[in-house]
Amino acid sequence: MDKVIMHLQNIKKVYHIGGEDFAALNEVSLTIKEGDFIALMGPSGSGKSTLMNILGCLDRPTSGIYELDGEEVSHLSDDNLAMTRNRKIGFVFQNFNLLSRVSALHNVALPLVYAGVDKKEREARAIALLTSVGLGSWANHQPNELSGGQQQRVAIARALVNNPHIIMADEPTGNLDTKSSKEIMGIFETLHERHHTIILVTHEPEIAACADRQLLMCDGRITRDEGKGVSMDVV
Amino acid sequence: MLFKESIEIAFNALLSNKLRSILTMLGIIIGVGAVIAMISVGMGVQQKVTNSIASLGSNMLIVMPGSANSGGVRSAAGSSQKLKLEDADAIKEKIKNIDYVAPTVNSSYQVVYGNQNWNTSVYGVTPEYMAIRDLTVSTGAFITQSDLSTRTRAAVVGTTVAANLFGTVNPVGKTFRIDSSPYKIIGVLESKGQSSMGRDQDDVILIPLTTAQERLLGITYIQSINIQVSRLDKMDQVQNEIETLLRQRHRIIGNKEDDFTVRNLTSLMETMNSTTTMLTLFLGSIAAISLIVGGIGIMNIMMVSVTERTREIGIRKALGATFKNIMMQFLIESISIGVIGGFLGIVFGISTSLLISKFGGFTTVITAAPIILSFGFSVGIGLFFGIYPARKAAKLDPIEALRYE
Numbered sequence: 001m002d003k004v005i006m007h008l009q010n011i012k013k014v015y016h017i018g019g020e021d022f023a024a025l026n027e028v029s030l031t032i033k034e035g036d037f038i039a040l041m042g043p044s045g046s047g048k049s050t051l052m053n054i055l056g057c058l059d060r061p062t063s064g065i066y067e068l069d070g071e072e073v074s075h076l077s078d079d080n081l082a083m084t085r086n087r088k089i090g091f092v093f094q095n096f097n098l099l100s101r102v103s104a105l106h107n108v109a110l111p112l113v114y115a116g117v118d119k120k121e122r123e124a125r126a127i128a129l130l131t132s133v134g135l136g137s138w139a140n141h142q143p144n145e146l147s148g149g150q151q152q153r154v155a156i157a158r159a160l161v162n163n164p165h166i167i168m169a170d171e172p173t174g175n176l177d178t179k180s181s182k183e184i185m186g187i188f189e190t191l192h193e194r195h196h197t198i199i200l201v202t203h204e205p206e207i208a209a210c211a212d213r214q215l216l217m218c219d220g221r222i223t224r225d226e227g228k229g230v231s232m233d234v235v
Numbered sequence: 236m237l238f239k240e241s242i243e244i245a246f247n248a249l250l251s252n253k254l255r256s257i258l259t260m261l262g263i264i265i266g267v268g269a270v271i272a273m274i275s276v277g278m279g280v281q282q283k284v285t286n287s288i289a290s291l292g293s294n295m296l297i298v299m300p301g302s303a304n305s306g307g308v309r310s311a312a313g314s315s316q317k318l319k320l321e322d323a324d325a326i327k328e329k330i331k332n333i334d335y336v337a338p339t340v341n342s343s344y345q346v347v348y349g350n351q352n353w354n355t356s357v358y359g360v361t362p363e364y365m366a367i368r369d370l371t372v373s374t375g376a377f378i379t380q381s382d383l384s385t386r387t388r389a390a391v392v393g394t395t396v397a398a399n400l401f402g403t404v405n406p407v408g409k410t411f412r413i414d415s416s417p418y419k420i421i422g423v424l425e426s427k428g429q430s431s432m433g434r435d436q437d438d439v440i441l442i443p444l445t446t447a448q449e450r451l452l453g454i455t456y457i458q459s460i461n462i463q464v465s466r467l468d469k470m471d472q473v474q475n476e477i478e479t480l481l482r483q484r485h486r487i488i489g490n491k492e493d494d495f496t497v498r499n500l501t502s503l504m505e506t507m508n509s510t511t512t513m514l515t516l517f518l519g520s521i522a523a524i525s526l527i528v529g530g531i532g533i534m535n536i537m538m539v540s541v542t543e544r545t546r547e548i549g550i551r552k553a554l555g556a557t558f559k560n561i562m563m564q565f566l567i568e569s570i571s572i573g574v575i576g577g578f579l580g581i582v583f584g585i586s587t588s589l590l591i592s593k594f595g596g597f598t599t600v601i602t603a604a605p606i607i608l609s610f611g612f613s614v615g616i617g618l619f620f621g622i623y624p625a626r627k628a629a630k631l632d633p634i635e636a637l638r639y640e
């Protein structure tokens with residue numbers, strides 16, 4: 001039995017827009033186990049970005065309980081959330097979000113700077129990861145000298161550099177051509193085999209099909225949770 | 236995050252926008268440079284004034300005769316003939332805390348050597364005059380006590396007189412004429428340059444006081460007594476004692492006016508000093524304003540930089556940068572502008588001040604204090620004007636920042 005790595009209970013997120021309350025997440029409960037490969041789907045405005053932000057410790061829920069790796073994180077301070085992100089979560093974004101003025105190597109090593117790792121080890125680990133995504137010889141190139149697929153691979157290397165349990169990917173293939181998309185999904189599948197927990201937001205059913213559990217969101221709720229042969233509608 | 240990394244990030248940011256960084260620094264460079272250059276000019280003026288007053292002798296009191304009064308009609312100050320050599324001797328004997336007393340007389344004469352002539356001031360002095368006026372003899376000797384008692388026709392000349400009468404010839408031992416009487420030159424004074432009032436202090440001839448009184452001017456009174464007081468804090472006391480003594484000796488009773496005046500050069504020096512200090516502060520504060528304007532420039536550019544790099548800040552925060560990390564990054568960036576700008580400003584200020592003294596004809600004095608102060612100020616300005624933008628950056632919401640286009 002795999003360990004529970006993320007547990008959400010009655011998570012609500014309410015925004016105040018123009019004097020009116022708008023519930024982006026409405027009583028969401030969810031359990032994710034270590035090693036899960038989850039695809040999060042849903043139309044825009046369904047609350048999946050909000051859920052990702054909360055899962056990724058970028059945001060706090062208005063109410064509810066969120067336990068990450070056995071630790072209640074829904075009331076942590078900004079700085080504690082930052083440190084939690086640094087240690088436990090790797091992010092991959094649709095638009096890569098690499099620092100444009102520094103080399104691929106520096107980009108990959110960046111989380112280690114905030115983890116307080118010394119320079120020598122930072123560079124050794126960054127080089128090792130760049131090599132593992134097939135970009136060992138591109139270490140000193142700046143992001144604008146790389147193709148989209150290469151940039152995303154740098155971003156994945158960056159997400160992995162501090163050995164997080166969880167990888168969160170927000171439309172990682174959204175800006176890529178089919179060939180690059182396949183490469184990137186290949187990497188995610190390898191990570192899955194290595195027992196990383198992966199949460200992937202996507203619009204595309206064929207990308208979602210790579211995951212072994214699909215969550216569908218609508219109007220701030222998870223309306224469908226299927227995978228591993230089990231399918232159930234959540235209302 | 237390690238301090239070293241913050242510095243590296245800051246320098247990379249500055250280098251990636253070189254022109255903008257330099258223009259921002261320029262405000263600080265000009266500010267610091269202006270403070271250093273202006274204060275060096277102000278202190279140069281101060282030094283010049285202090286030196287020229289000090290060249291009159293330090294801790295000096297000068298007793299001058301008052302105005303003559305015949306039947307209520309008063310003549311010009313100094314016209315009284317009541318100040319005698321004996322007064323000077325009495326001051327020397329009876330009043331304590333005095334180093335030197337030097338009575339003098341003086342008048343203008345035409346002097347002649349060979350086919351050269353020159354019009355200059357002739358002073359009758361005693362040997363003490365040399366010490367009291369800080370004079371040095373470059374060649375030959377000064378007037379001695381025996382010259383005084385024998386009323387020798389001996390003269391010590393200033394460099395201007397020597398140059399005008401003798402050209403390049405060494406005048407010592409030569410005989411020339413003052414008012415058609417022959418005088419033998421026994422020494423030449425070291426040059427003292429211009430006085431604070433622009434008078435050429437080298438355009439003088441010194442002869443023994445007794446010779447001047449009896450053989451040249453034909454008078455029995457003296458025209459001034461220079462007194463050097465041993466300690467600065469005794470000046471007022473000695474001045475009072477001299478006034479009391481002279482009133483006694485001149486039999487001035489009750490409310491009757493003094494027939495002499497005692498001038499205190501220290502108070503003149505203090506006035507001049509406070510004036511020039513004001514001037515220095517004034518120049519310095521105008522320059523300091525440009526430093527503050529430079530600081531506002533830093534703040535402006537840091538605000539732009541924070542807005543421009545919103546996305547970068549978002550990425551850093553998502554990857555685990557804390558409030559302190561981001562704050563540090565931007566503060567170090569703005570302090571670096573202050574430090575580098577301050578350093579270049581010091582170089583700029585010192586070279587400007589050297590150029591001013593070389594080509595502008597001003598004396599400039601460079602001291603450590605304004606350099607350290609303005610450098611510290613520029614670093615402080617970098618810090619102060621960096622705080623607001625850095626806080627703004629550090630407080631950004633990572634989600635908003637990542638979404639920023």
